[in-house]
Amino acid sequence: MTDVLSQPGPRFEDACLKAWRPVLLRFGDEILPADLDGFPTVSEVVARGDRALRRVVKARPDFCQTAEVLPRSEHLAQLRLADLSGEVLIHLRQFVAGLYFTDPEVCRLLGYTGQNAEPLPDIRQALEDLADLLVPVFELNFS
Amino acid sequence: MSQNSKDAIDVLVVGAGASGAITALVLAEAGFKVTCLEQGDWTDPGDYPANFPDWELRGLKDWNWNSNHRGRVGDYPIDSSGSEVDPLMFNGVGGSTILWAAQWPRMRPDDFRVRSTDGVADDWPIGYDDLASFYERAERDLGVSGLEGDPAYPEGLCPPMPPLPLNDISKRVARAHNDLGWHWWPGYNAIASRQYGALNACVQTGTCGWGCPNRSKASTDLTHWPRALELGVTLIPKARVAAVTTDKRGLATGATYFDEAGAERHVAAKTVVLAANGLGTPKVLLQSASSVFPEGLGNSSGLVGKRLMMHPFATVVGLFDEEFPSWKAHWGQSVQSMQFYNSDSSRGFVRGAKWGLQPTGGPLLAALAESELGPGTLKRVADWIGHSVMWGIIAEDLPEDTNRVTLSTTSRDQFGLPGIDVSYRLSENTRRLLEFHGARAEESLRAAGATDVLITSPVRDTGWHLMGTARMGDDPATSVVDRWGRCHDTPNLFVVDGSVFVTSGGVNPTSTISANAYRCATRMVEKRAEQVVSL
Numbered sequence: 001m002t003d004v005l006s007q008p009g010p011r012f013e014d015a016c017l018k019a020w021r022p023v024l025l026r027f028g029d030e031i032l033p034a035d036l037d038g039f040p041t042v043s044e045v046v047a048r049g050d051r052a053l054r055r056v057v058k059a060r061p062d063f064c065q066t067a068e069v070l071p072r073s074e075h076l077a078q079l080r081l082a083d084l085s086g087e088v089l090i091h092l093r094q095f096v097a098g099l100y101f102t103d104p105e106v107c108r109l110l111g112y113t114g115q116n117a118e119p120l121p122d123i124r125q126a127l128e129d130l131a132d133l134l135v136p137v138f139e140l141n142f143s
Numbered sequence: 144m145s146q147n148s149k150d151a152i153d154v155l156v157v158g159a160g161a162s163g164a165i166t167a168l169v170l171a172e173a174g175f176k177v178t179c180l181e182q183g184d185w186t187d188p189g190d191y192p193a194n195f196p197d198w199e200l201r202g203l204k205d206w207n208w209n210s211n212h213r214g215r216v217g218d219y220p221i222d223s224s225g226s227e228v229d230p231l232m233f234n235g236v237g238g239s240t241i242l243w244a245a246q247w248p249r250m251r252p253d254d255f256r257v258r259s260t261d262g263v264a265d266d267w268p269i270g271y272d273d274l275a276s277f278y279e280r281a282e283r284d285l286g287v288s289g290l291e292g293d294p295a296y297p298e299g300l301c302p303p304m305p306p307l308p309l310n311d312i313s314k315r316v317a318r319a320h321n322d323l324g325w326h327w328w329p330g331y332n333a334i335a336s337r338q339y340g341a342l343n344a345c346v347q348t349g350t351c352g353w354g355c356p357n358r359s360k361a362s363t364d365l366t367h368w369p370r371a372l373e374l375g376v377t378l379i380p381k382a383r384v385a386a387v388t389t390d391k392r393g394l395a396t397g398a399t400y401f402d403e404a405g406a407e408r409h410v411a412a413k414t415v416v417l418a419a420n421g422l423g424t425p426k427v428l429l430q431s432a433s434s435v436f437p438e439g440l441g442n443s444s445g446l447v448g449k450r451l452m453m454h455p456f457a458t459v460v461g462l463f464d465e466e467f468p469s470w471k472a473h474w475g476q477s478v479q480s481m482q483f484y485n486s487d488s489s490r491g492f493v494r495g496a497k498w499g500l501q502p503t504g505g506p507l508l509a510a511l512a513e514s515e516l517g518p519g520t521l522k523r524v525a526d527w528i529g530h531s532v533m534w535g536i537i538a539e540d541l542p543e544d545t546n547r548v549t550l551s552t553t554s555r556d557q558f559g560l561p562g563i564d565v566s567y568r569l570s571e572n573t574r575r576l577l578e579f580h581g582a583r584a585e586e587s588l589r590a591a592g593a594t595d596v597l598i599t600s601p602v603r604d605t606g607w608h609l610m611g612t613a614r615m616g617d618d619p620a621t622s623v624v625d626r627w628g629r630c631h632d633t634p635n636l637f638v639v640d641g642s643v644f645v646t647s648g649g650v651n652p653t654s655t656i657s658a659n660a661y662r663c664a665t666r667m668v669e670k671r672a673e674q675v676v677s678l
Contacts, residue, residue, distance in 0.1 A: 032510075036521045059197040060204055093516055098200035101506040101524070111529045112506055115193055115470065117346035117357065123336060126308035130290065130329060133314060136321035137328065142294045142481075 016064035017053050021046065022073040024053075024096065027081050031096045038109060042096055045103050056099050066091045152176045152377075154667075155398055155412035157384050157427060159183075160238015161653055162640040162660035163418030164363035164371065165281070169664035171374035173671075178410055180382040180400050182423075183217025183235030185364065191354030199507035202353045208242055209604055210234065216381055216403075220554040220562030221422070223606075227569055228453045230422055230606040236380055237364035238420065239607065239653075244351050245333040245360045246476045246499050246651040247287050249278055249658075251484070252297060254648035257541075261486050261493040263572075264541045267645040268617050268626040274658045275299060277665070281657035285361040286339045289331035295481040304336045307345060312467050312532045312591075313477035313500055319591035325482040330499060332475030333361035333653075341365045349502050351474035359473075382408075383558055386431040386440075387415050387636060393435050394677035395636045398427075401558040413676040414667070416628075416637045418660070421451065421609025424642040425548045426563050428613065428623075441613065441623050441630040441638075448549055450542035450611040452647040455569055457536040457577050457600030460503060460512075461588030462526050469503050469531045476500055476535070483583055484649055492575040494539040496649045498584060503531040512599070526595070534584040536600070539649035540573050542611050569601065577601060608652050613642035628663035634675050639663045 028042030045052060057063050066087055071079055084092065100106055107114070120126075154170050156163045159181035167177050192198035192206050203212070208231040210218035217234030233242045252271035257264045275297075281287075282302055289302035306329035309317065320327040334351065335342035345359040358365055372378060381403040388396045388409065397411040417424045425448040431440035439447050476499030484495040503509065509527040510520055540546075546567045554562035569577075577600045585596040616622025619631035624643055630636040639660040641652050648655065667674070 032516050032520055033518050034521060035518055036525055039521060055197060056200065059195065059200045062204055094200070094203055094511075097507055097510045097516060098197065098203075101510055102197045102200065107506065110506055110525055111466065112470065113468070114196060115198060115348040115350050115505065117348055118471065120336060120345055120347065121308045123305050123308065127290075127305060129314075130306070130309070133309075133317055133321070134328075136324075137294065137326060138292075140294065140324060140326060142326045 012064065013054060013057060016057055016067045017050055019067035019070050020053065020063065020095065022076055023070050023092065024099070026076045026079070027092060028096050030081055031093055032100055040103070040105060042100055045100055045106070052099055052103060055102065056095060060094070060098065063091055063095055151397065151411040151413055152178050153412070154414045154416060155180065155410050156416045156418055157398060158238065158418035158420065158423060158640065159236045159363070159368065159378060160418065160420065161240050161363055161657050163238065164367035165657055165660040166416050166418055166639050166664040167376045168367050168371040168374070169661060170667065171371050171376045173668040176375070178377040178379065178412070180384055180398065180410065181217070181236055181378065181380045182383045183215065183233070184380045185236045186241055186354065188354060188356050188358055191350070191356045193348050193350035193353060193356045198350060198353060199505050206242065206353045208352070208607070219556040219560070220551065221565060222551055222554060222562060223565045226565045226567035227603070228455055228567055228601060228606040229604045230453060230565055230609055231604065232420055232422065232609065236368060236378065237362040240362035241354055241364065242352055243607070243653065244474050244501070247282070247289070247331040247333045247654045248479055248497055248650040249296060249300060250648040250650055250655045251295070253485070254646065257494070257646045263493055264646045265616070268615060271297065274655065274662060277658035277661040278654060280661050281654060285333045285366050285657065286335050286342045287331060287333050288336040290329045293328045295326060295328065295484070302331060304339055306330065307332060307334060307336045307473055307475070307477065309477055310472050312469070316500055316532065316587065316591045317478055319587060320480060320482070323587065323590055325480065325587070327478050327480045330476035330479045332473065334473050334475050335359045341369065345473050347472050349471050349474050349504070383556070383560065384427055385558070385560055387427060389431070389433060389435060389440065389633065390677045391435065392677070393633055394675065395633055396677045405558060414635045414637070414674060416639055418640045421612045421641045422548055422563060422565070424638055424640055425612040426550065429550050430560065436632065441632050441636065443632050444620055444623060446614060446621070446623050448612050449544045449547045450614055451546045451548055451565070451567055451609070452540045452542055452611040452644065453567060453606040454608040454647055455538045455540055455573055455577060455601040456605035457538070457581050457598065458602055459534040459536065459581055459584035459588065460527070460531050460597040461591065461593030462595040462597070463530050463593055466529045469527070469529050470505050472502050474502060483580060490579050492572045492579065494541065494576065494649060496536050496538045496576060496580045498534045498536055498580070501533050501535055503527060503533050532588070534587065536577065536580045536584060537649055537651060538573055538576050538580065539647050541570065542614070542646060543570065548612055608641065608647065610641040610644035610647050610652055613638045614645050615643040616645065627666045635677065637663060637667065
């Protein structure tokens, strides 16, 4: 696995996801509990398939470098979150939060529609509105 | 490879950010032969995180404000374990204007007279009037939007573009200030409210802090470098300066640098200008120690690297029951308040802070606003997204010799050059100031209808404003450069970035850095015939 992960290529992403998936399933719900009604759990988002995971590692290819040092799946059952530290823990938290809060269903439930472009409103009208709003400021005698 | 002295250029500028770009442009307009060395590279707005739905995740790595997390080619190691604030910057063409929020408040006249008015720190050798015309040029050249008539400033502040329109939540906070009898004013921002030169009108993606994909935010790669290159300036990216070289008389002769391939090179220059920011400039000066200057170049006062100021920053987030697009609008400041900017000793501290009202970002930023994820995180995000607005508090910190930058004895960059260590502690004055302003900002947001308010003070990862580490002054014993940025010890070496600040003011410094760079560069042009050079 290490050789594949250190040599970006056709199998690089697959190997990366193979290393991350069990770690996310093991610790994801503990790191970010879905403690609001109606929201999916992290493990449910992970279990939906690799599309979302691929989206995360495309945004953060450095996560695949960390994949080299992730605990192996056969050791996960004995590990606690407190046993993890350093960059592994930082990346795990970022992976979990990044995966969860870019999930379309989670964003929909939050009402977050993204950073979409929207032209400014009419400047002339905005200036007229400001003129009224600013009247009290001129009455402050501020200096 | 070394240039022969007969090939010496007129001016070598180190750093291609705001002050470096301005200096290169002004000198090139006057016919100087200029080369600029920039340790980072060009950026492509098509690569900015906001082009992607996972913009926040990308912003945590390649576009992180903290260079230690980012690790790009232009970055160098910074150990801030001895600091309460992490210094932030972007190393590339455009410098930190690539990732800045583009808030553009000027300093006020009293900011230059802190010793006279409050009996602390020092007065600047220059005043607001010395900078006024250069503020105007900077505002024209970068493209600043705002409204004239602000009673918090002297007459003559007239931005070239109208202010960015206020959204509903900003109007609501403004009305609350009207009810409280508190000052507010539409924000000054280097963000285009209409098509302006190279800038397109803002489309409110709210991602200014991670690069503007619409080219609406002024950054000197857009506003200055194209013209400077047209005028013949040679800009060499991915060039890490090792040292300013000097002759036996102590005059600058150019600089050595490592190129992209790691080869050491030398540029011979009649005059050298450092514009590498409040960390990079003292780093180069200290690295330039020689037999003539064993403590570092320009350091006969012992002040190079000392008096670091970073504007400790607090966020005060108001949570509202009503829904509104809290992540939208520009990420400059929609509203600015100077209500508590003036010193008032009855508060138990001196000096003050500017407040700027901003959107609060997307869900990942909300989740990571506190250091730990866990139970309650999701509720906090749900409460935040679509329900929040934020005052950013810029605290004026006073200069102290113990807050400083030194060369690292343990870390090295890819060329073997030392990294830097940052030591920075908040003073009791700053802590009291932040506590007071946090409480007043909470009053503001509750008056606007906030049902809950979250105060984070100080926010560790907010040391954008790097100032004071090569201060200006008239006395060589107590300053590094004179009022024109000329190094007392080496008269053909200049510093034009935030390092020269005597005190920090309580406002974002780029307007003042830019105005002062225009002022110093203009002076270099005017006095060119008198300039002492080595070559």
